[in-house]
Amino acid sequence: MRSVQFSSYGGPEVLEVVETPEPHAGDGEIRVAVRASSLPPGEMMIRSGRRRQQVPTTFPHRTGHDAAGVVDEVGPGVEGVQVGDEVFGLAESAGFGANSDFVRLTTWALKPPAWNWAEATAAAGSSETSTRVLDRLGVGPGCTLLINGASGSVGTVAVQLARARGAKVIGTAGPANQDYVRSLGAAPTLYGDGLAGRIREIAPVGVDAVLDCAGGALPDLIAITGDPARVVTIADTSAPRHGVHLSHGAFPAQAAALGVPADPPARHGLTAAADLAAHGHMRVRIAAAFPLEDVVAAATFMEETELTGKVILFH
Ligand SMILES: NC(=O)c1ccc[n+]([C@@H]2O[C@H](COP(=O)([O-])OP(=O)(O)OC[C@H]3O[C@@H](n4cnc5c(N)ncnc54)[C@H](OP(=O)(O)O)[C@@H]3O)[C@@H](O)[C@H]2O)c1
Incomplete structure (x- = not known):
């Protein structure tokens, strides 16, 4: 499968699309065939090296926290979701790598029909x-x-x-x-x-x-x-x-x-947002969308424009 990663600090050009092994759903996880994911601004800051004192990283660093797509594996202990369901959600923060064709999600909710794939992935983290x-x-x-x-x-x-x-x-x-x-x-x-x-x-x-x-x-x-x-x-x-x-x-x-411990994830926030979307009361903000292969152009766009909102990668 394709994944986005960087192996050194630098500008958008250090981002590369590489072949990586497919992950599989572990306990409490689902695996999703990704249709859209967003390019996280925080990780683009890490890539630039500007945060290397506060936010250490190891190389290669696979990017992406959120994804929307179709469930194709359901791990042990998971209930309420089936292969074929359309979902949006978040990869475990230690694993990241959601800018990949398949991703393991630890947090998810069913995608409301009112959202397209881009809107669904944009909603997950927010x-x-x-x-x-x-x-x-x-x-x-x-x-x-x-x-x-x-x-x-x-x-x-x-x-x-x-x-x-x-x-x-x-x-x-x-x-x-x-x-x-x-x-x-x-x-x-x-x-x-x-x-x-x-x-x-x-x-x-x-x-x-x-x-x-x-x-x-x-x-x-x-x-x-x-x-x-x-x-x-x-x-x-x-x-x-x-x-x-x-x-x-x-x-x-x-x-x-x-210097501050992480707060526990508020997984129920995804369901709350999806419920509102189903009734037409939840909009999300998208700045632009690019094919995954054009991730360097997507990151360049993010740096060079002042548009507010998520930059989406289509898979
Ligand atoms: N800690 C976490 O869990 C977490 C999670 C997600 C994001 N974040 C961080 O949260 C921040 C916001 O993320 P985002 O995705 O919402 O960013 P975003 O889409 O780029 O939005 C930035 C917002 O800040 C406003 N803004 C710009 N300059 C400002 C100023 N001087 N004073 C007050 N507001 C100003 C913008 O307003 P206008 O566009 O109208 O000027 C816009 O509303 C980022 O730093 C991101 O890294 C943290």
Whole structure:
């Protein structure tokens, strides 16, 4: 089968499509014949070498966390899914390698017919990540939640999941994405200078919790809630210095480098997102799609454009 990997740090050109042995489903896993997977921005940062101090890697590094496709093996102990089912999900974080023609998934949900393959794979990581943080913050009816970076891949899904829980949501975005954030069901505002004042105008009674999908603004976000425990970031590695929780699902070597243990995966987030999609209430954000063979072009596109959303590989 084909897999995407890199064997040295460098630009997009170090990515290569190579032949690798097919994996097989182990205990609690399914194997999927992949139709689409996304190119993870975090792994492209690792590839560049810019994060080599914080995020050590070994070569070759196979890329990809999420996939959508057709189940073709069901491992021991797995119930509720059959060969031939269409699913979307996540590879075990220590294994990665979802930019491959076959992948072992440890977390999955049935793909709703409303989503194509690209939308399904794009939803997998964003719905798990969002749910992990919304659960930790106790987001539910009556809660006012601020999402910093609400127009991105994670923010888009987080807004819709939080709204479905009955929360009021305020979302920051750039000028071009204000209407987009409103269309998701959040009150939009710009990120950057003066954020606290704009939030006070939208929510005079205050904000209960913050999901930070952007990084770089933790002091402001803490001031907005008045309590670092009410802020969770997925993007700011300075979080421990501010008393803020950095939520991630990285494997142990990376977690040790970050200095923060991984949170348990919120597998139920995939089902929650799929249920909303089945009723027409869950959109995902896709920037572009490329054939797997064109992974270098896909990674170059990711670096050279400012489009927000997932870059998808078709298999
Ligand atoms: N820890 C985890 O488990 C986990 C999981 C997934 C992703 N992540 C990380 O989370 C981050 C977001 O991922 P994503 O896939 O949603 O990225 P994305 O699709 O590129 O979205 C980025 C978002 O940040 C906004 N933004 C840009 N500059 C900003 C600024 N100065 N202040 C506030 N917001 C700003 C963008 O708004 P505009 O486009 O409107 O300008 C957009 O809403 C990335 O750093 C990613 O590596 C972490």
